[in-house]
Amino acid sequence: MTDLETRMGRATRHRIEIVLALALTLAAFLFVALAVWAEQGTGISVSQAWVRPTIGEGRITAAYLKIQNIGDDADVLRGASSPKAARVEIHETEMTDEGVMKMRPLGDGLAIPAGESVTLKPGGTHIMVMGLDGALAKGASLPLTLDFEKAGAVEVSVPAGTGPADAPGEADAAGEVDHSHH
Template sequence: MKKLATFIAGLLFTGLITAVAAANDIKVGDIDIAHPHARAMVPGAKVGGGYLKLTNTGSTDDKLVSITSDRAATTEVHQMSVNNGVMTMRSVAGGLVIPAGQTVELKPGGFHVMFMDVEKPFKEGEMIKATLTFEKAGSVDVEFDVGSAGGAGGKDHHSDMGGMDMSKPQ
């Protein structure tokens, strides 16, 4: 009887974890959107980063063409790169392609959502509403769960952007 109770408790726990994980997952058309999250911003900061995974379950490519949020004057997909020891960050011109059958992860150090001209810095525990628009799948509302400023990976590259080239692509 004790083994049965332990087994049932294990199933319930697994179900709870699955439900919590699925609560942050969204689907629009052939695009699965997993775990949208952002980092808390320091007081006075005007830019913030957002992260998520986009999986195209379809047989044709799609493209993330725009992002809007009432918490930022401008919201774009950016790509960070380091060339010859110089870190640069630029908006992705023309949208971010999500190839058929593949996952594109927006994460620190690569592609990411850039919230710019933020009036009220994001605080840990908040949910930041945004609308993602895909070329084929259409538009969908998402909420970015705001975690700690440091995030799991340590210091956020958005917290110290002095001297960074954030120019628009030519």
């Protein structure tokens, strides 16, 4: 091998090492960028979640929570699901002109404006959980997946109780929780 061939071999190895180093640096940069993007989350924050325990062998309940849109764009809660329920719907409770409370599904979803929050609560907008695969006792939890138009799927474990983090719920004079509107 001549001196020229030896120098060309070293130069080629050096170029390969530089290209490999650049490729690894780019891969590391992309990994960090994706990790930061994932850390930023969906722009949706869910808090104060709770679900009513079922009564007896009941297979229907309602879930309540606070949804905060910490993103820069408005989003829409399109629906929800649970592996423990046959059907989950977003409902709105309205008072009719005749003074009767009626629930109806929100067909167009629930708008969550950018930088604002929406609270789902008893007597108002809530998540109806129907066809549960078993009774839901106080202290248990219900897995829910909230489906947002932009943020996508947000999974929440919802504790069964009488209010957020088992805070006092809406009780009547006898101390019983009011389930009449569900």
